[in-house]
Amino acid sequence: MGLGRIVCVANQKGGVGKTTTAVNLAACLAGRGYPTLIVDLDPQASASSGLGIVAGAESTTTYEVLIHEAPAASGLLRLASGDHLWLLPASRDLVGAEIELVPLVAREHRLSEALQEIRQQFAFILVDCPPSLGLLTLNGLTAADSVLIPVQCEYFALEGLSSLRRTIDLVRRHLNPGLEVEGLLLTMFDTRNTLSHQVAEEVRRHFPGLVYRTAIPRNVRLSEAPSHGKPIISYDPGSKGAVAYQQFCEEFLGRALGEGNATTRVERRE
Numbered sequence: 001m002g003l004g005r006i007v008c009v010a011n012q013k014g015g016v017g018k019t020t021t022a023v024n025l026a027a028c029l030a031g032r033g034y035p036t037l038i039v040d041l042d043p044q045a046s047a048s049s050g051l052g053i054v055a056g057a058e059s060t061t062t063y064e065v066l067i068h069e070a071p072a073a074s075g076l077l078r079l080a081s082g083d084h085l086w087l088l089p090a091s092r093d094l095v096g097a098e099i100e101l102v103p104l105v106a107r108e109h110r111l112s113e114a115l116q117e118i119r120q121q122f123a124f125i126l127v128d129c130p131p132s133l134g135l136l137t138l139n140g141l142t143a144a145d146s147v148l149i150p151v152q153c154e155y156f157a158l159e160g161l162s163s164l165r166r167t168i169d170l171v172r173r174h175l176n177p178g179l180e181v182e183g184l185l186l187t188m189f190d191t192r193n194t195l196s197h198q199v200a201e202e203v204r205r206h207f208p209g210l211v212y213r214t215a216i217p218r219n220v221r222l223s224e225a226p227s228h229g230k231p232i233i234s235y236d237p238g239s240k241g242a243v244a245y246q247q248f249c250e251e252f253l254g255r256a257l258g259e260g261n262a263t264t265r266v267e268r269r270e
Contacts, residue, residue, distance in 0.1 A: 004122035008144035014131035016152040017187035022128035027231030028249035030085035034123035040090035042130040048089040052229025055091040063093040072114040112143035146182035153196040189215035214248040
């Protein structure tokens, strides 16, 4: 297997479906036989708890990896919800990591360096970032090949996206010249709501060619799944949310595997 493609799931605006997208895209990829790792970089540890994992005091988490340079391999957890799905969990200790990272050498490159040691084990590595543009998110962007941006179909959907684009440009110039925008995913889409259609049209106008055709609908089952510690395709595979993420996964793979660069030569395992 070649090097796994590292995709940073980021948007400094909270409540846009960032963690939901990271968890469910990863589960869909793993379900298709692609060894996939979720790296939980959010101090709220929502991706971890949403997969039924609460890191204990003895666990190696992203905090130990970033601050104490623990090997990422020592924290990998194989998840019961999919043979090919793995997690590097987060804990509440990450709350202080933004401050603790400030004086450290190569502070923006810590995640990148840690993932190099395990990158060849996976087809895809999805990094779930916090809703901010601090040092944790910078570590995700510096480590990544591309950034996937969930955008909520509500008022002020474009709010903050200009800041995120500026940050991506800065990361390209100073830290990670190869960083690309993987795409923008419309979330919480309500087909009956005129506003959702207007927002979708506006986002597509501002970001031509970058917005996925698939939009993730508002779906109660999608909201329930994390409380059961399962991705939606395990919790309710027939729900609208599960169908939408499966469709998005197909579209995501079409882009990722169609680009032909070295980072996208990924291998399925049956």
